[in-house]
Amino acid sequence: MGILLVNALMMATPYALGAADDPGASTLDRTVEGIVQTFVVGKFYLMFSFLFGYSFTLQLASADRDGASAVPRLLRRSLGLLVLGVLHAVLLYIGDILMTYAVLGLILIAARNCSAETALRAARIVYGCVSALMLLMGLAFLLMSDAEAAELDAELAAGFVGLVDDYRGDAASVVQANIGQLPDALLAALLMSGFVLAAFLTGLHCGKRRLLTDTGNQKAQMRRIFVLGAAVGLPGSLFMALAISGPLGPRWAVLGQMVGTVTAPALTATYVCGMLLLMKTARGARIAALFAPAGRMALTNYLSQSLVMALVFTAYGLALYDRLSPAIVVLGALVLYATQLALSTRLMARHRYGPVEWLLRAVTLARLPHDRDRSAAATR
Structure with a gap:
């Protein structure tokens, strides 16, 4: 759901989440984007990456x-x-994470045989190095004057006119627009790959120690992490929102993004x-049961979200690119996810895998998955 909120805004307009200043944005638009930046942006792809590393041990x-x-x-x-990932990026959404x-x-x-301690140590080193580099980049942009930053922002926004025309044109122009953005998307992926790798290695560490097998014995530690994480993460996220969608000048945007x-x-x-911690309570268990079917077919839902949004925002369908406010986009994303929850519940009541999960498992095993494979996976 968190990834959907970010991707929906990114697919809806070239100005999304501070890519460039949108002169037509209302106070409500900036408030909605600020909330998403504070509580969502950058958090959930890391959660997915952590789970990818953990599932590697499975x-x-x-x-x-x-x-x-x-x-x-x-x-x-x-x-x-x-x-x-390549098909997803070229045909639907340039912000693909699968590649x-x-x-x-x-x-x-390559690191499958390393110890849990080595994996955690490597994660810390990668995170530290990439964080230092990003903060230095942000500080370098802060040396610009407000006029220089505004000029750079205006140059970036000037290139959005052609992008809007392409996404509203026809199917061929949509694909052409996605391919044209691939170099920039790959560069952005390279910059973020350090954080993805650190999350992978952290998940590998936790998987090797089986820390999610029984979380009941770790409540005190999880409470400490909960408080300390909020104390560090919330101020940084608030600063990012203020720098990008708030009152700080344009030269603060890059530093805010990096922080x-x-x-x-x-x-x-x-x-x-x-x-x-919530899942250990009776109410939390009911909430987990509500979301679990969608989690079992997360890859199918991830790709189908992009398909639905491409039909809404591009010339594949309604061509509403850069025509809807962030508030409407976020509301629509929540409705889409609620629909996916309902569909996932029905599908998982009859099948062990979502369709894309089944396909990926067939490729992984180099054979069609058998019923006993499905039963074992469901038990795990």
Whole structure:
């Protein structure tokens, strides 16, 4: 749901989430974007990345139980994700994350035999180095004058006219626009890959220690992480929102983005621990049961979200690109996710996998999944 809120705004307009200053944005528009920046942007892709690293240990355990070599399976899985990611980026949404997962997943394969402590140490080193680099970049932009920053912002916005025309044109122009943005998207993915890798390695550490197997014995530690993560993450996220959508000048936008990105893992940890603690309560268990079917088919939902939004915002369908306010977009995203919850519940009541999950599992195993595979996966 968090990823959907960000992707919906990004697919709706070139001005989304501070990409450039939108002169037509209302106070409500900036407030909505500020809320999403504070509580959502940068947090949920890290959560997904953490879970990807954690699930890597489950993939290893599954191969061991089947008496199969893990490396060929994992390489096929990465290839499957790469193909899905390329198709997703070219046809639907340039902000695809699957290609990044496919490539960085190779590092997890190489590090599969490392100890839990080594994985955590590597995560800290990667996070520290990338954070320092990003903060230096933000400080460098702060040296610009307000006039220079405004001029740079205006140059960026000037290029949006052609992008709007392409997304409102026809199917061919939509694909052309996506391909044209690939170099910038790959550069952005490269800049963010350090945080994805750090989350992968943190998930690998937790998976090797089986920390999510029984969280009941870790309540005190999770409460500490919840409080400390909020104390670090919320101020950083608020600063990002104020710098990008708030009253600070345009030269603060890049530094705000970098500070928000560097502190996002802290707020992600708060969300993770908060949800785990909530799930130990009776009400939390009911909430978890509501969301669980959608979680079991997260890849299908992720890709179908992009398909629906492409039909709404581009020339594939209604061509409403840059025509809807952020408030309407966010409301529509929530309605879409509620619909997916209902559909996921019905589908998972009859099947063990979502359609894309089934396809990826077939590629991973190099055979069609059997019923016993589905039953085992559901039990796990």
